[in-house]
Amino acid sequence: MTHHTHSDHSSPAIVTRGLTRHFTSRKQTVEAVQGLDLEIGQGELVAFLGPNGAGKSTTLRMLTTLIPPTSGTASVAGHDVVTGQKDVRRAIGFVGQGNGAGHRQLGRDELISQGRAYGLSHAESRERAAQLIEDLDLTAVADRKVSSLSGGQRRRLDIAMGLVHVPRVLFLDEPSTGLDPQNRANLQELVRRLHADSGSTVVLTTHYLEEADALADRVIVVDHGRMIADDSAARLKSGLGDLVRLGYDDPSSAARAAARLGRVPESRVDVDGDAVSLRVKDGSRMVGELLADLTADGVPPTRVEVARPTLDDVFLDLTGRSLRETQQAPSPDTDSTEINNEVAA
Numbered sequence: 423m424t425h426h427t428h429s430d431h432s433s434p435a436i437v438t439r440g441l442t443r444h445f446t447s448r449k450q451t452v453e454a455v456q457g458l459d460l461e462i463g464q465g466e467l468v469a470f471l472g473p474n475g476a477g478k479s480t481t482l483r484m485l486t487t488l489i490p491p492t493s494g495t496a497s498v499a500g501h502d503v504v505t506g507q508k509d510v511r512r513a514i515g516f517v518g519q520g521n522g523a524g525h526r527q528l529g530r531d532e533l534i535s536q537g538r539a540y541g542l543s544h545a546e547s548r549e550r551a552a553q554l555i556e557d558l559d560l561t562a563v564a565d566r567k568v569s570s571l572s573g574g575q576r577r578r579l580d581i582a583m584g585l586v587h588v589p590r591v592l593f594l595d596e597p598s599t600g601l602d603p604q605n606r607a608n609l610q611e612l613v614r615r616l617h618a619d620s621g622s623t624v625v626l627t628t629h630y631l632e633e634a635d636a637l638a639d640r641v642i643v644v645d646h647g648r649m650i651a652d653d654s655a656a657r658l659k660s661g662l663g664d665l666v667r668l669g670y671d672d673p674s675s676a677a678r679a680a681a682r683l684g685r686v687p688e689s690r691v692d693v694d695g696d697a698v699s700l701r702v703k704d705g706s707r708m709v710g711e712l713l714a715d716l717t718a719d720g721v722p723p724t725r726v727e728v729a730r731p732t733l734d735d736v737f738l739d740l741t742g743r744s745l746r747e748t749q750q751a752p753s754p755d756t757d758s759t760e761i762n763n764e765v766a767a
């Protein structure tokens with residue numbers, strides 16, 4: 423696993439040590455988060471990426487003090503999530519998967535009440551609400567009932583709610599789930615802009631590879647409650663090498679080419695019928711040389727394709743499973759009893 427280093431800012435925004443959360447339901451124990459050791463610096467934009475049930479939301483719920491850890495510790499903005507619960511809550515914004523806004527209220531009023539709940543004066547709350555409405559493109563809908571908003575508008579209002587008190591750390595739990603591609607792109611742009619303008623730390627969870635890739639400076643890949651990778655998307659992918667696919671007219675030529683390619687250093691060669699694939703560092707640059715060698719050996723391919731690795735390739739390489747496939751499977755836990763131990767926010 424590669425580790426991220428932070429050169430700027432003195433104290434980290436988030437530190438966890440052995441952070442663990444178990445759930446017991448029907449005498450079965452689910453180890454949702456297992457011994458997470460993590461450090462996130464101030465001003466970072468970090469995505470937790472992993473399949474359903476990987477433990478992303480549970481991690482976020484511990485960091486936002488909604489549920490206590492089973493063991494281990496976590497501090498956010500310098501405060502322990504258990505002993506400094508109140509201080510943590512004042513320092514953070516949290517946009518959950520569900521949302522807190524009452525449906526019958528007007529968006530603007532929701533924002534103002536939220537500001538009041540965080541101790542802003544009425545005038546401050548009004549001013550802050552007006553600013554957020556403008557920043558989040560909610561002008562046209564702020565004076566409508568929340569229940570009448572579209573999914574994308576609703577999501578933007580949720581984010582505004584999380585930002586009312588100018589949090590130092592903003593947590594977004596699957597912010598773009600349920601949005602269409604256009605709204606998802608808008609939301610990503612918005613998060614990027616908010617992060618750039620405010621300099622606050624942003625931590626989000628997602629199971630969209632593209633989202634983690636496009637949005638986050640740092641991607642923490644989680645699976646079965648454990649962190650399995652932690653780096654920039656670019657570095658995670660470049661560690662894997664490009665995929666070069668060579669097509670032949672018959673399997674025997676493919677086999678001969680594969681035998682030849684087996685001698686390329688630091689490459690992984692697979693033969694599938696009349697196609698050979700090769701994972702190799704800097705594939706797009708090496709492909710010319712490869713073709714020249716194969717031609718010299720009398721096995722020039724008839725088709726060539728070079729693909730840059732995706733984060734799904736990274737996940738596949740780390741776990742042997744495709745993140746896309748894991749999305750298709752229904753959650754195995756849908757019938758388990760939800761343990762009601764959340765602390766009311």
Ligand SMILES: Nc1ncnc2c1ncn2[C@@H]1O[C@H](COP(=O)(O)OP(=O)(O)OP(=O)(O)O)[C@@H](O)[C@H]1O
Nearest residue numbers: 445452454473474475476477478479480755760761
């Ligand atoms: N309150 C609870 N009671 C029992 N089990 C729970 C509870 N909350 C979470 N779990 C279990 O813990 C595991 C991790 O769940 P979690 O919601 O953290 O995953 P996730 O990575 O956020 O997934 P998703 O992408 O579906 O939101 C799952 O097996 C889930 O069923």
